[in-house]
Amino acid sequence: MLRYHKNIYFKKEDIQKLINFTDKLNKLDWRYSKHSIDGLSYRAVDVEGLLRHIKGVQLDYKNIFEYYAEGSEILKVCYRVNYGSIDIILVLNEDKLIVTIYLNSATDCHDTLKKNIYCRHWQEPK
Numbered sequence: 001m002l003r004y005h006k007n008i009y010f011k012k013e014d015i016q017k018l019i020n021f022t023d024k025l026n027k028l029d030w031r032y033s034k035h036s037i038d039g040l041s042y043r044a045v046d047v048e049g050l051l052r053h054i055k056g057v058q059l060d061y062k063n064i065f066e067y068y069a070e071g072s073e074i075l076k077v078c079y080r081v082n083y084g085s086i087d088i089i090l091v092l093n094e095d096k097l098i099v100t101i102y103l104n105s106a107t108d109c110h111d112t113l114k115k116n117i118y119c120r121h122w123q124e125p126k
Contacts, residue, residue, distance in 0.1 A: 014069065017072075065078055
């Protein structure tokens with residue numbers, strides 16, 4: 001599976017796929033993996049309030065910062081959704097299953113990004 005990050009490289013031919021992926025998700029009901037709920041339970045956050053907020057979210061492909069692909073198929077997409085002074089990070093599969101969810105500072109610039117794990121237009125990741 002190949003990983004792409006917006007600060008490194010998004011394939012131009014995948015932009016329409018990401019728009020279509022997002023449009024499809026917006027027509028589906030939210031689903032939550034056990035992993036995603038377990039992860040939230042270890043954090044000091046109002047889980048019920050957070051999930052209520054997510055339920056009303058309309059996803060926008062412009063909020064995608066990372067995606068995973070195999071061949072020409074998009075498998076998972078990572079969205080950054082505003083939640084007041086913080087952001088909700090949602091990793092969703094094609095069935096709108098929340099694979100992973102976590103909170104991040106809205107001002108985080110991701111200085112620790114491991115660039116070598118992502119595809120670049122001139123080379124594949126190591």
